Amino acid sequence: MTPLEKVAGRAIPLGLKNVDTDVIIPAHWLKTTSREGMGRGAFESLRADPDNLFDRPEYKGAPILIAGDNFGCGSSREHAAWALGDLGIRVVIAPSYSDIFSGNAVKNGILPVVLPQAAIDRLMEVAATDPIHVDLDTQTVTTPFQDRFTFEIDPFRKMCLLEGLDEISLTEKSGAAIDAYEKTLDAERPWMRPAV
Amino acid sequence: MTQPRTLYEKIWDAHVVERRSDGTCLIFIDRHLVHEVTSPQAFAGLRATGRTVRRPDLTLAVPDHNVPTTARLDAAGNKLPITDPESAAQLAALETNAPDFGIRYIDAVAPEQGIVHVVGPEQGFSLPGATIVCGDSHTACHGGIGALAFGIGTSEVEHVLATQTLLLQPAKTMEVRVEGEVGPGVSAKDIILHITGTIGAAGGTGHVIEYTGSAIRALSIEGRLTISNMAIEGGARAGLIAPDETTFAYLKGRPYAPKGADWDAAVAYWKSLATDPGSTYDKVVVIDAADIAPSVTWGTSPEDVVPITGVVPDPASFADPSKQTAAAKSLAYMGLEPGMRMQDVSVENIFIGSCTNSRIEDMRAAAAVIKGRKKAANVKWAIVVPGSGLVKRQAEAEGLDRIFIEAGLEWREPGCSACLAMNPDKVPAGERCASTSNRNFVGRQGPGARTHLVSPAMAAAAAVTGKLTDVRELML
Ligand code: SF4
Numbered sequence: 190m191t192p193l194e195k196v197a198g199r200a201i202p203l204g205l206k207n208v209d210t211d212v213i214i215p216a217h218w219l220k221t222t223s224r225e226g227m228g229r230g231a232f233e234s235l236r237a238d239p240d241n242l243f244d245r246p247e248y249k250g251a252p253i254l255i256a257g258d259n260f261g262c263g264s265s266r267e268h269a270a271w272a273l274g275d276l277g278i279r280v281v282i283a284p285s286y287s288d289i290f291s292g293n294a295v296k297n298g299i300l301p302v303v304l305p306q307a308a309i310d311r312l313m314e315v316a317a318t319d320p321i322h323v324d325l326d327t328q329t330v331t332t333p334f335q336d337r338f339t340f341e342i343d344p345f346r347k348m349c350l351l352e353g354l355d356e357i358s359l360t361e362k363s364g365a366a367i368d369a370y371e372k373t374l375d376a377e378r379p380w381m382r383p384a385v
Numbered sequence: 386m387t388q389p390r391t392l393y394e395k396i397w398d399a400h401v402v403e404r405r406s407d408g409t410c411l412i413f414i415d416r417h418l419v420h421e422v423t424s425p426q427a428f429a430g431l432r433a434t435g436r437t438v439r440r441p442d443l444t445l446a447v448p449d450h451n452v453p454t455t456a457r458l459d460a461a462g463n464k465l466p467i468t469d470p471e472s473a474a475q476l477a478a479l480e481t482n483a484p485d486f487g488i489r490y491i492d493a494v495a496p497e498q499g500i501v502h503v504v505g506p507e508q509g510f511s512l513p514g515a516t517i518v519c520g521d522s523h524t525a526c527h528g529g530i531g532a533l534a535f536g537i538g539t540s541e542v543e544h545v546l547a548t549q550t551l552l553l554q555p556a557k558t559m560e561v562r563v564e565g566e567v568g569p570g571v572s573a574k575d576i577i578l579h580i581t582g583t584i585g586a587a588g589g590t591g592h593v594i595e596y597t598g599s600a601i602r603a604l605s606i607e608g609r610l611t612i613s614n615m616a617i618e619g620g621a622r623a624g625l626i627a628p629d630e631t632t633f634a635y636l637k638g639r640p641y642a643p644k645g646a647d648w649d650a651a652v653a654y655w656k657s658l659a660t661d662p663g664s665t666y667d668k669v670v671v672i673d674a675a676d677i678a679p680s681v682t683w684g685t686s687p688e689d690v691v692p693i694t695g696v697v698p699d700p701a702s703f704a705d706p707s708k709q710t711a712a713a714k715s716l717a718y719m720g721l722e723p724g725m726r727m728q729d730v731s732v733e734n735i736f737i738g739s740c741t742n743s744r745i746e747d748m749r750a751a752a753a754v755i756k757g758r759k760k761a762a763n764v765k766w767a768i769v770v771p772g773s774g775l776v777k778r779q780a781e782a783e784g785l786d787r788i789f790i791e792a793g794l795e796w797r798e799p800g801c802s803a804c805l806a807m808n809p810d811k812v813p814a815g816e817r818c819a820s821t822s823n824r825n826f827v828g829r830q831g832p833g834a835r836t837h838l839v840s841p842a843m844a845a846a847a848a849v850t851g852k853l854t855d856v857r858e859l860m861l
Pocket of ligand 1: 449450500501502521522523739740741800801802804805822823
């Protein structure tokens with residue numbers, strides 16, 4: 190996973206609320222057995238409009254996406270994070286996310302920044318003409334106009350993103366604790382093993 | 386004296402392998418359900434890193450999302466080819482991955498095959514008090530038998546396959562209490578649609594919802610699975626209903642459920658899981674069952690719910706400006722005008738199925754309305770898709786298939802079908818569907834398809850009248 194510390198560039202001012210994963214990547218794109226190339230299907234229904242934001246020259250390859258409340262709601266498909274990543278998005282900024290989406294985003298090296306609606310409104314204005322700067326280390330979003338917004342992030346997620354860490358290797362370090370748990374479980378609730 | 390705890394807190398505490406200083410916990414996963422869509426990349430990841438499946442015995446794979454619901458075997462009993470090459474590739478991948486990694490596998494043509502969330506409880510693989518995950522957002526379904534179950538993404542599928550654990554933040558707790566008795570014609574689906582309309586699509590975000598109250602207790606397991614299935618549509622991470630005698634009676638004797646002395650020990654443990662008196666939830670919503678009518682959605686979010694006796698709302702009537710915009714967009718997509726009576730909306734397609742409503746009770750409820758009636762002339766496509774092979778055979782033993790077929794509905798093979806546009810069952814663009822599934826999102830049932838979420842009885846009523854209909858009028 191590519192580590193993420195500072196991201197600067199144009200931000201796509203989508204602004205919509207309740208952008209569900211069907212909008213991010215329609216179901217027919219789920220029928221793959223590999224992760225690459227999914228950016229082509231990202232926001233397909235919105236991009237059917239020739240005047241859509243995503244395909245405007247100024248937002249081509251933009252690393253940041255600004256959205257409204259409850260971004261990534263709906264189906265748990267991780268393809269949504271792959272599609273965003275394949276589109277070149279490294280940071281999403283929104284007032285809230287579905288739990289599943291924000292987890293999937295972090296696992297795929299995408300930072301979900303939570304900011305209040307007022308900050309979003311201001312960033313939407315800036316994004317229309319100018320780049321935005323996101324710094325994960327200092328947990329700030331800044332603009333060329335002296336705006337400075339700070340955001341909260343779970344420290345573990347922050348570390349994983351900063352170091353580009355793969356979660357499975359991290360968990361494998363707890364192998365002994367998992368062994369011990371399984372032993373206790375077998376002793377205390379032996380019937381939890383499937384009967385056949 | 387330990388502090389009183391909720392059902393959720395008890396299940397959580399019993400599964401903590403390690404607690405990190407920031408409150409994140411490494412949680413042991415008791416059951417992992419795997420299907421063909423979200424698993425190929427996870428197995429590919431394991432292969433690439435030389436990892437194995439830690440607990441194949443706790444993992445069960447079954448194809449459901451893109452298996453066609455038409456006949457799967459020819460007259461000679463040979464498997465019929467799957468025409469869509471991508472579906473065929475995903476199904477073939479699961480068929481190879483399961484034996485390669487030594488996990489339990491139910492084949493597409495096996496008698497037990499079905500939608501993963503129907504199969505889990507039906508086989509007794511899903512148990513109360515267990516942590517259950519699956520790469521599908523409606524995994525919350527298993528909360529209906531008192532399991533802490535949630536949907537995960539493909540990276541997490543790979544993580545669970547490799548380690549049998551997940552790193553999770555504890556959720557907040559929310560109680561949705563439905564007290565009283567529902568009126569005639571009101572089913573579990575109407576209860577959950579009403580709840581979703583009341584709390585909103587983000588009302589449960591960050592929470593695990595425990596459904597309580599006399600109206601919930603009175604539900605069968607089928608009904609409870611319907612309720613918990615849609616916890617995610619209220620934004621919740623999972624849904625839960627405390628296991629009780631109804632749950633135990635449902636599970637007893639199922640293939641993977643504990644047997645003999647193990648069964649008694651299990652029941653004693655499950656009984657201890659109920660929320661302690663004096664526990665507190667972070668959020669409580671109380672609903673009067675008497676306020677719940679047969680319900681229907683008008684928009685493209687599952688929170689867009691009105692009683693069938695209601696009208697399409699005016700977007701201007703919403704206080705929140707972004708909801709006003711969303712509602713106006715929804716209405717344009719749905720082809721509806723504010724003020725239209727829901728009962729005047731005609732439908733060309735009917736889908737009775739999905740992990741929300743494809744169990745035997747759902748089949749019975751739909752058949753009871755259809756019996757002795759005929760599909761309306763304007764209904765072009767009406768399919769009934771049982772949730773599993775076992776549901777299908779039970780329904781056939783009761784003669785329900787004949788009732789549907791004689792009325793002009795199609796009786797299909799089990800699978801996800803028209804719940805999502807991943808297999809041949811799709812709703813044509815611009816057409817309407819009265820659907821018993823759980824999501825009315827833009828394009829969910831096919832590009833441009835217009836979905837109205839309803840109960841099985843309401844879908845059946847729409848099939849015979851050709852429009853959204855108050856099923857109570859057909860029950861007179
Ligand atoms: S029926 Fe629909 S919601 Fe249920 S598992 Fe299948 S696709 Fe997911």
